[in-house]
Amino acid sequence: MPRRVRSDGEWSRKTIVDAAARxxxxxxLEGLSIARVAEATGMSKSGVFxxxxxxxxxQMAAIDEARRVFVDEVIRPALDAPAGVQRLAxxxxxxxDYVRERVFPGGCFFASVAAEMGPRPGDLxxxxxxxxxxxxxxxxxxxxxxxxxxxxxxxxxxxxxxLELSALLTGADIAFLLHEDPQIIEGVRNAIHTRLRRT
Amino acid sequence: MPRRVRSDGEWSRKTIVDAAARxxxxxxLEGLSIARVAEATGMSKSGVFxxxxxxxxxQMAAIDEARRVFVDEVIRPALDAPAGVQRLAxxxxxxxDYVRERVFPGGCFFASVAAEMGPRPGDLxxxxxxxxxxxxxxxxxxxxxxxxxxxxxxxxxxxxxxLELSALLTGADIAFLLHEDPQIIEGVRNAIHTRLRRT
DNA sequence: ATAGTCTACGCACGACCGTGCTATTTTGTC
DNA sequence: GACAAAATAGCACGGTCGTGCGTAGACTAT
Numbered sequence: 001m002p003r004r005v006r007s008d009g010e011w012s013r014k015t016i017v018d019a020a021a022r023x024x025x026x027x028x029l030e031g032l033s034i035a036r037v038a039e040a041t042g043m044s045k046s047g048v049f050x051x052x053x054x055x056x057x058x059q060m061a062a063i064d065e066a067r068r069v070f071v072d073e074v075i076r077p078a079l080d081a082p083a084g085v086q087r088l089a090x091x092x093x094x095x096x097d098y099v100r101e102r103v104f105p106g107g108c109f110f111a112s113v114a115a116e117m118g119p120r121p122g123d124l125x126x127x128x129x130x131x132x133x134x135x136x137x138x139x140x141x142x143x144x145x146x147x148x149x150x151x152x153x154x155x156x157x158x159x160x161x162x163l164e165l166s167a168l169l170t171g172a173d174i175a176f177l178l179h180e181d182p183q184i185i186e187g188v189r190n191a192i193h194t195r196l197r198r199t
Numbered sequence: 200m201p202r203r204v205r206s207d208g209e210w211s212r213k214t215i216v217d218a219a220a221r222x223x224x225x226x227x228l229e230g231l232s233i234a235r236v237a238e239a240t241g242m243s244k245s246g247v248f249x250x251x252x253x254x255x256x257x258q259m260a261a262i263d264e265a266r267r268v269f270v271d272e273v274i275r276p277a278l279d280a281p282a283g284v285q286r287l288a289x290x291x292x293x294x295x296d297y298v299r300e301r302v303f304p305g306g307c308f309f310a311s312v313a314a315e316m317g318p319r320p321g322d323l324x325x326x327x328x329x330x331x332x333x334x335x336x337x338x339x340x341x342x343x344x345x346x347x348x349x350x351x352x353x354x355x356x357x358x359x360x361x362l363e364l365s366a367l368l369t370g371a372d373i374a375f376l377l378h379e380d381p382q383i384i385e386g387v388r389n390a391i392h393t394r395l396r397r398t
Numbered sequence: 399a400t401a402g403t404c405t406a407c408g409c410a411c412g413a414c415c416g417t418g419c420t421a422t423t424t425t426g427t428c
Numbered sequence: 429g430a431c432a433a434a435a436t437a438g439c440a441c442g443g444t445c446g447t448g449c450g451t452a453g454a455c456t457a458t
Contacts, residue, residue, distance in 0.1 A: 004425095004427085004434080006424080007426095008425075008436095012435075026318045031229065033415065034416070035414070044436065044438075045415095045416090045437090049418095050434090055416060105318060106317070106318035111373070114373050114374075114376075114377045115314030115315070118305070118376030118377045119224065119304060125377070129377055159386075163386045163387065164386070164387065164390045167370025167371050167374060168363070168370060170369065170370035170373055171369035171370035172366050174310070174313050175365065178316070178327065178328055178331060179328060187359055188362065188366055191359065191362075207405090208404065208406095211405080233445080234446090242406075242407090243407050244447095245409090246405075246407065248446075248448095249405075250405080253446085254445095
């Protein structure tokens with residue numbers, strides 16, 4: 001029984017998942033309702049449900065999509081910069097731009113759902129946790145490269161720096177969304193650049 | 200079943216609001232349901248509803264209670280330290296302890312709801328916004344005092360420092376809840392202390 | 399003692415939710 | 429062109445939600 005996937009279905013899936021990721025940053029991953037997604041895509045509730053089989057599957061698919069967007073918008077562009085401090089700066093700048101430009105209406109998808117799912121055990125939280133680990137790992141990796149190249153202030157531990165940057169970025173995202181003030185983004189950008197200067 | 204009547208309205212209100220604040224840090228301010236609060240307090244749904252009149256009034260009351268707790272647990276103890284760097288450090292340490300000790304099961308109430316309500320306009324967001332302004336203002340005020348006493352590294356702008364600290368603390372809260380790793384708290388504590396040293 | 403307010407409950411309504419079940423149409427494969 | 433499977437819609441179910449309504453006990457003021 002070849003379980004083949006049809007192209008029209010594939011297009012619908014993409015449309016749905018795109019809307020779902022956007023909605024989730026505003027309504028939350030839990031508040032993401034199938035009816036809401038159906039309305040946003042012009043499909044029927046059953047249509048949306050049938051393509052994913054369960055709400056959790058849709059939520060997981062939304063995370064997949066958000067990850068794709070994050071890689072496209074933040075990570076991939078930063079790979080143009082050489083590993084180390086410069087890439088570190090490019091990653092942080094890319095993140096702040098991606099929040100500021102409202103790639104998702106509710107700011108960073110992962111900051112949003114991390115805050116929501118943090119205290120709620122389950123598969124969704126585990127998934128977000130892994131994604132976050134990859135992100136901090138990427139920062140730490142470049143912090144290590146920067147240290148090896150002696151591009152950091154002395155006494156700065158790479159893992160510590162990665163944690164610090166990640167916390168600053170998450171905090172910037174949340175404060176920016178609450179106050180709708182771009183100066184918050186620019187203030188944190190400034191703080192990060194200062195932190196990444198050697199002197 | 201004995202119908203407990205007129206036990207004391209004020210006591211009931213307090214019990215309800217206390218439960219509501221705790222629940223909101225886990226389920227979210229929107230996910231906070233009257234039924235859930237009723238179950239947690241052993242009251243009937245109508246009992247809870249009647250005491251507050253609307254869901255939003257209950258949510259506002261939960262914010263009031265959270266503020267009370269925050270002042271008690273974080274701000275008041277820090278007032279023992281002299282204004283300036285020391286109080287700044289005491290405020291940050293107090294915050295990190297309050298998160299780590301799980302005064303609320305879902306970490307910092309205001310970080311939680313700021314992340315949730317950030318992209319959702321309305322009275323609740325406005326309220327959270329004001330509370331957050333007071334907190335950052337308190338940090339800024341002490342940063343100014345610290346600068347005046349020449350207790351900061353030169354070139355550090357008080358407002359900028361306050362924003363930075365606030366972002367770090369929020370980020371620490373969220374990361375800690377997601378990973379359940381106290382080292383995250385201690386790492387950020389360390390970063391903050393380093394930032395507050397003059398040399 | 400009586401009236402009136404506050405507390406607390408049971409009940410029911412309409413809205414929305416996730417999810418099955420059953421058609422009908424569309425598509426890709428032989 | 430036949431046929432199976434996928435895609436999508438319609439509908440109904442049980443559940444939860446916020447909220448009104450009616451009621452009854454308990455405290456307060458007269």
